Amino acid sequence: MNNVVNVIDTAADMVNLARYPIADLDTAEGAAFAKQCRREYLETGLCMLPDFIVPGARQILAEEASAISSEAYFCKSTHNAYLTEDNPEWSVQDVAKRQEQTYVGSVAYDRIPDDAYLRRLYLWDPLKDFIGSVLGKSEFYRFADPLGACSINVFVDGGEHGWHFDESEFTVTLMLQAPTSGGAFEYVPKIRGRANEKEIVAAVLDGNRNGVVELPFTAGTLLIFGGQQTIHRVTRVSGRRARLVPVLCYSEQPDLKNSESVRMLFWGRTGNEAGLRA
Numbered sequence: 180m181n182n183v184v185n186v187i188d189t190a191a192d193m194v195n196l197a198r199y200p201i202a203d204l205d206t207a208e209g210a211a212f213a214k215q216c217r218r219e220y221l222e223t224g225l226c227m228l229p230d231f232i233v234p235g236a237r238q239i240l241a242e243e244a245s246a247i248s249s250e251a252y253f254c255k256s257t258h259n260a261y262l263t264e265d266n267p268e269w270s271v272q273d274v275a276k277r278q279e280q281t282y283v284g285s286v287a288y289d290r291i292p293d294d295a296y297l298r299r300l301y302l303w304d305p306l307k308d309f310i311g312s313v314l315g316k317s318e319f320y321r322f323a324d325p326l327g328a329c330s331i332n333v334f335v336d337g338g339e340h341g342w343h344f345d346e347s348e349f350t351v352t353l354m355l356q357a358p359t360s361g362g363a364f365e366y367v368p369k370i371r372g373r374a375n376e377k378e379i380v381a382a383v384l385d386g387n388r389n390g391v392v393e394l395p396f397t398a399g400t401l402l403i404f405g406g407q408q409t410i411h412r413v414t415r416v417s418g419r420r421a422r423l424v425p426v427l428c429y430s431e432q433p434d435l436k437n438s439e440s441v442r443m444l445f446w447g448r449t450g451n452e453a454g455l456r457a
């Protein structure tokens with residue numbers, strides 16, 4: 180009898196290394212795999228790795244996230260697709276005048292226990308180095324934000340994220356738990372900067388489905404996504420089971436954090452409060 184194979188403890192136990200050799204990027208096989216991922220990211224605007232997390236770890240991570248989902252801070256906002264302030268000089272026809280709705284919760288990094296499996300995964304250097312290579316970064320660090328380094332997005336009944344381009348160049352997410360219904364991730368790849376960008380955005384906001392791609396929500400998938408070039412949304416969630424998606428943040432500079440105003444917006448506090456958590 181040997182039960183050792185089923186034990187999940189470290190990040191290396193959680194990742195499907197047989198399919199995705201991310202810990203061996205200095206071998207020929209690992210380097211070829213990373214190169215293929217890089218090509219996929221450049222060509223399509225995203226790199227999607229289904230079954231990245233092995234089934235046993237998926238369940239552990241989902242239960243862990245679910246157990247702390249009540250710690251989420253919820254933010255309801257109205258925004259345009261560019262996440263910019265309104266400008267009175269824009270014409271009323273300007274697509275940037277159009278408003279979208281977002282209602283999403285986020286469990287801050289400092290609410291994720293020190294021994295959490297998600298934290299072990301985030302703090303694992305081979306994962307960081309692999310993501311950096313997919314994004315083509317020579318310098319790549321985990322984000323130093325006390326709240327936003329690695330957080331968990333929580334979409335409860337009525338939760339949604341309206342159409343937008345991200346402010347950050349890339350986003351890394353882990354699909355952990357699909358909601359009872361809704362919560363589809365939809366996008367129109369790589370339209371930023373095209374001559375007809377605004378026409379495409381207007382059509383998408385009007386509900387035109389031309390070019391809209393829906394990404395299946397499969398638990399255990401890692402997604403590296405270039406959200407600055409690709410308009411995207413999460414459709415409205417309904418039902419009792421929440422949509423749970425950890426967001427792993429990185430930076431090209433060490434010690435980079437969100438501004439305090441961004442932290443106030445997403446988590447209702449700055450994370451500088453002394454003595455709240457050991």
Ligand SMILES: [Fe+2]
Nearest residue numbers: 344345406411
């Ligand atoms: Fe986004």
